[in-house]
Amino acid sequence: MQATITQGEFGTLPDGRRATLYTLVNANGLVVKISDFGGVITEIHTPDRNGHFADINLGFDNVLPYLEDSPYFGALIGRHGNRIAHGRFVLDGREIQLPINDGPNHLHGGPQGFxxxxxxxxxxxxxxxxxxxxxxxxxxxxxxxxxxxxVQVVYELTAANELWVRFHAITDQATPVNLTQHAYFNLAGKGSILGHLLMIDADAFTPVDSTLIPTGELRPVAGTPFDFRSAHAIGAHIGEPDEQLAHGGGYDHNFVLNKAGEGCQLAARVVEPVSGRVLEMHTEQPGVQFYSGNFLDGSLTGKGWNYFYRGGFCLEPQHFPDAPNQPGFPGTILRPGEEYRTQSKFAFSVEK
Structure with a gap:
């Protein structure tokens, strides 16, 4: 089988602009579909241990639902992924005010972000x-x-069943930049993700306040429901009485990766035990936001499925939330003459 790229229509926006959908297929039959609207990954088809393919990515089969209150299904995120407290920060002595679109805070680049x-x-x-x-x-x-x-983003589907996501950006003024990919996965194809087995290579996470803004602390995961250093079910501790789980409605937290600064390293591994599907996420970023689909409520339908509570999870490689206001976090300010470069990959396989 030969790798191919094809393209087709993905619907028309109310203003008449037409979206295009690109279908990438590698020599092993893996399929990744991506739209020019939002850089959205709409579908990812991978085999289970018996060779049966399923779409493991939450999304829609037309561009129009992505214009509504879609929870960033499959989208490219920018300029600054995650939350910025009150949408404000000071840059070189100047206070910048961004739009507020998540409670009292700015989220994922604003209501008309990337x-x-x-x-x-x-x-x-x-x-x-x-x-x-x-x-x-x-x-x-x-x-x-x-x-x-x-901004330039490169998606590459390899013969080794890896989807690379590479970011590059330059600016003519100092500005915060924190780009990421916001795919929602369900390795079973449908149903709950609470039985998925998750490993995150992180000794610490960044606890948050009630509006999900980091406190500035790097808290050890040991002895908490956030200890995924050894793989266990996502649902194993998600219901425990824990203030941080209460703030997030489950997991919606940034994990401080152990191998940050050491190249593109394994950061997280997920196994769906029934199908045998495996997802490994490697990244150069210092953190990964793990989100357990806490705000999915069955009101969204795409590709024939209702997206129910905790029916998908996200592993978003990125810098830490609220970095422009947190001097103790890795910085996200890009200046003229500098280049923003980072890459991550999502590797798909099966356990027999």
Whole structure:
């Protein structure tokens, strides 16, 4: 079987603009579908231990639902992933105010962040891989952010059943940048994700207040429900009486990765024991936001499924939440003359 890229229509926006859907297929039959609207990953088809393929990615089969209150299904996130307290920070003596779109805070680049823009797309094929190069110029003051930010994202599906996501950005003014990919996974294809076995290579996490803004502490996971250093079921401790679980409605926290700064390292591994499907997430980022689908409530339907409570999980490689206001966290300010570069990969396999 030869790797292929095809493209087709993905629906029309109310203003008449048409979205395109690109279908990447590798030599093993893995399928990844990506739209130019939001850079959204709409489908990922992988085999179980018996060779039966299923779509393990939550999403929709048309662009229109992504315009509504979609919980960032499969989207590219920017300029700054995760939350910024009260949408405010001080940069070089100047107070910046961003739009508020998550309680009292700014979330995922604002209501019209990178998840709701059209990206310019160039498909490519090389060395058995197929992929897309996406470009977007975020203008000065877009969603309140200073500077013109030129962003490039490369999706590459390899013959080794790996989906690479590579980010690059440059700016003409100092601006915070924290880009990530927000895919929701369910390795069974449907149903609850609480039986999935999860490992996160992190000795600490960043606890949050009641609005999910970090307190600034790096808290050891040992002795808490956040200790995923050895794989166990996502649901094993999710119902325990714990203040941090109460704040998030479950897991919605940043984990401080042990191998940050050591290249693209294994950060998390998930196994769905019934199907045997395995997802390994590698990243160069210092953190990963693990989200257990706490706000899914069955009101969203896509590709023939209702997305019920805890019917999907996210592993979002990124810098820490509220970094522009947290001097103890790795910085996210990009300045003229610097380059933002980071990469992550999602590797798919099976356990027999």
């Amino acid at each position: 998840h709701r823009v059209f990206w310019r797309v160039a498909p490519f094929e090389r060395d058995g891989s197929v992929g897309l190069t996406l470009r977007y110029l975020s203008a000065d003051s877009e969603q309140g952010y200073p500077g013109n930010l030129d």
